[in-house]
Amino acid sequence: MAFGDTFKALSDPTRREILNLLKDGPLSAGEIVSHFPMTGATISHHLSILQQAGIIDGEKKGKYIYYTLNTTVMDDILRWILELKGEN
Amino acid sequence: MAFGDTFKALSDPTRREILNLLKDGPLSAGEIVSHFPMTGATISHHLSILQQAGIIDGEKKGKYIYYTLNTTVMDDILRWILELKGEN
DNA sequence: TTTTTATTTAGATATTTTTCTAAATATCAA
């Protein structure tokens, strides 16, 4: 919800990789897990942190939970950086 | 030097506040310390992390070390976010 | 209904991070 949560969420390489995967469209938790050498529990934890930070959304469809990017928080980050650069 | 270092550097509130201070121009380590309720050693550590990440530069002038923003790394972050948003 | 599949939650451990105090280094002033 705050910048801290966002940057903290983005500071982990696994989580950034998850975002890159979601760039091409929604994926279920299991599909995401299959891209990493970690357990489902670990990836679930990372997904929870990303969701908490508002960077992704999860929607349950039957047995699966599909995750999608939500870039509105990213816009806040963009603005913060531009502000820092004095280009705003 | 990598995204990880940059986001990790930005994920701490004290460090973000330091960057905000430097937005208005260079400051010595001591001047920066005076804005926080932490010891000089702690702030020195934060400055080191920011410098390691390439977000600030430090130049020694006699007894003092003046720190300045270096926003070129921020441009990489900007591009990464825009890329994620598919606006690029 | 029972079993299987998808995902999360709980609890534990190892690593990393933040912060402190004390000591070290470098520069300036007397």
Place this chain on the structure above:
DNA sequence: TTGATATTTAGAAAAATATCTAAATAAAAA
């Protein structure tokens, strides 16, 4: 040169983080 000031480095403790295994929950399939 001696003493004071500015800053960093070293080492330690507490808190946060990433990861695992095992257990819990929920939905689908048999």
